[in-house]
Amino acid sequence: MTGKTAAASIVIAAFLTGISVWYLQLYYYYDTIDPEQVEIRLTPSDGGAPRPLEISEFEGIDATSSPLRMRGCFRVRESLETLRREYTVMPDPTPLVGPGWFECYDANTVGDDLESGAAVAFLGEKAIADGVDRVIAIYPDGRGYVWHQLNDKYQD
Template identity: 55%
Template sequence: MNGKLVAGFIVLTALLAGAAIYYLQEYAYYRPVEPASAAAVIRLTDLSGGVEPMLADAFEGIDAESSPLRFRGCFRTPMSLALLSETYVAYEDPTPLIGPKWFSCFDANRIGADLETGAAVAFLSERNIHPGVDRVVAVYPDGRAYAWQQLNESAEK
């Protein structure tokens, strides 16, 4: 009988720990980014190295203070891919990071696949927005756009 109690306690503790870890990863640290806030202003780096605001509508975003990699944003832009490609720096090796499941506008797997096939184009938003972290923007021909932050080469050394 005593062994059943110990085993039950271990199983219950593991279930509670698993539920707590899931909650912390998916919900606890994320907060919405208000469209009128400074964090919602998406910028792009032009070919001369200057950074300027990008035209963006219908911004929806999340962020967390616990990590600079937790930023995600979804928005629309009236800027054409031709204009963007001629004016702004393309981003080498964009890798959208998977966000929480409840933030449904950002599908990192789809965005990543579209970047690989050329259905979307990635641009450098801001280099070292945090030390070792770049903000990247992916834009589709229809004006859909997505932003995230990923480690750059200085952080990988």
């Protein structure tokens, strides 16, 4: 009887731990970003300080547990061609997958569109956190997406 009790206790503890880790990773640490508090900036191609981009319809999430958890969706008025002329195009953008419940952001679609040329990625801000850059992807129709990714400091 004690062996069965011990085994059941281990299984229950493992199950509860798994559920806790799942919940913490997908829901607990994320907070929505207040659209009034966010400023999306792009780095000019001449290397100057990042400049604010006029955006609307912003939806975003972030977490204090990691600088890589920031994701956002928005719209821009400026044309993609104007942005391409004035700002630094990101050489190797890698959209990071966000939680499934954050529906406006689909990293796989954005990544495929960046590879095909249907969207263009720009350097938002270099070293927004230690070893992390902010990347902005813009579509010709004005849709925009933002995420953070590791920069050269931690890539090997």
